[in-house]
Amino acid sequence: MSKTAMGASQKDFESAVNQMKLLKKDPGNEVKLKLYAHYKQATEGPCNTPKPAVFDLINKAKWDAWNALGNLPKETARQNYVDLVSGLSSSSDSSSQVKPEADRKQAGYETLVMTSEDGITKIMLNRPTKMNALTTQMYQEIMLALEAASKDDSTITVLTGNGSYFSSGNDLTNFVISPDELEERARRGAILLRDFVGCFIDFPKPLVAVVNGPAVGISVTILRLFDLVYASDRATFHTPFSHLGQTPEACSSYTFPSLMGPAKAAEMLIFGKKLTAAEACARGLVTEVFPDSTFQKEVWTRLKAYSKLPRNALRISKQMIRNHEKEKLHAINAEESRILQERWQSDECMNAIMNFLSRKAKL
Numbered sequence: 001m002s003k004t005a006m007g008a009s010q011k012d013f014e015s016a017v018n019q020m021k022l023l024k025k026d027p028g029n030e031v032k033l034k035l036y037a038h039y040k041q042a043t044e045g046p047c048n049t050p051k052p053a054v055f056d057l058i059n060k061a062k063w064d065a066w067n068a069l070g071n072l073p074k075e076t077a078r079q080n081y082v083d084l085v086s087g088l089s090s091s092s093d094s095s096s097q098v099k100p101e102a103d104r105k106q107a108g109y110e111t112l113v114m115t116s117e118d119g120i121t122k123i124m125l126n127r128p129t130k131m132n133a134l135t136t137q138m139y140q141e142i143m144l145a146l147e148a149a150s151k152d153d154s155t156i157t158v159l160t161g162n163g164s165y166f167s168s169g170n171d172l173t174n175f176v177i178s179p180d181e182l183e184e185r186a187r188r189g190a191i192l193l194r195d196f197v198g199c200f201i202d203f204p205k206p207l208v209a210v211v212n213g214p215a216v217g218i219s220v221t222i223l224r225l226f227d228l229v230y231a232s233d234r235a236t237f238h239t240p241f242s243h244l245g246q247t248p249e250a251c252s253s254y255t256f257p258s259l260m261g262p263a264k265a266a267e268m269l270i271f272g273k274k275l276t277a278a279e280a281c282a283r284g285l286v287t288e289v290f291p292d293s294t295f296q297k298e299v300w301t302r303l304k305a306y307s308k309l310p311r312n313a314l315r316i317s318k319q320m321i322r323n324h325e326k327e328k329l330h331a332i333n334a335e336e337s338r339i340l341q342e343r344w345q346s347d348e349c350m351n352a353i354m355n356f357l358s359r360k361a362k363l
């Protein structure tokens, strides 16, 4: 769609609105909120409706997005809307050409980069501008990637993050839903969580976390299910569950007390104390800390050497260490997921999410 010196014409705008109706792929909540806000600004001007009630999550998120545009001129909003739709249409045009199943599986992941060389399969979380926050799609892709890695001929599997963060944990926009969807979404979220954590409990090969930067929430608790955790000295480890009206997951209600003792576990899991990499190492959550300046070089040199060790011996030793606890871990995982299903429907949790989304609270 061409721009004129005056920006998008009314005709361009109307055509973009129609194009949106034909879009095959859901562009995600974040883009939908931006489109909504620019549409309202282009057609009605600055936000002019009363702020919805705090528990009306979906309308509140829409109102916030529109209100955030302030006095943006209608013409600019119109142009932004047209640009947004045009970006979406071109990406969906290219992805709508149906690829053969085999090709799609190879090209595969939208939120991860998966590579395999020197006996190491690397799964890299790839949403660096969102601090690798974990969307529903990402949980699903990680499960698929782990399944593929468990069957490939690599010796070691590595999980790491692209950009400055390892991961900021669960993507809080997963919770932007209308109140009548809440119960069903919480139910599905609990199943997703149980299956996701289950993949780590059952993973058959040595699994290594290369923690390139800060880790939050589930990206911290899951670490106890890895065999090695290497951290940059820039990494921090933060589990602010109570602040979010939530409770521990990934078996951490059991693994953390048994790893560091109940008093230290309580400091992290109940009171949300953020640990430095050195503190996490002292508590046994991290295997070794490296200076950030040499982190990648040192870690990958080490892992390449380990990957040359006899593959079956590594795999069997890992299973011998882990098998004692497997059944117990699955039971704990199921119970933690059940409790979170209830928590996600609580006022405490909804308030905390709204505070983050309206930028009132950050960790």
Ligand SMILES: CCCCC/C=C/C(=O)SCCNC(=O)CCNC(=O)[C@H](O)C(C)(C)COP(=O)(O)OP(=O)(O)OC[C@H]1O[C@@H](n2cnc3c(N)ncnc32)[C@H](O)[C@@H]1OP(=O)(O)O
Residues within 6 Å of the ligand: 129, 130, 131, 133, 134, 168, 169, 170, 171, 172, 173, 189, 190, 192, 193, 216, 217, 218, 219, 240, 241, 244, 246, 249, 356, 361, 362, 363
């Ligand atoms: C179904 C399974 C559920 C499993 C249960 C799991 C529970 C958890 O993991 S609880 C932990 C949840 N995570 C958080 O509460 C972190 C929230 N994020 C933050 O507090 C901050 O973003 C930060 C401290 C991680 C980073 O702050 P800062 O360096 O100032 O960067 P920004 O806040 O500007 O972030 C850049 C960009 O990324 C978006 N983002 C970051 N983290 C998340 C997140 N967890 N969920 C959604 N979005 C996130 C942030 O909103 C910014 O986006 P834009 O404003 O669009 O640039």
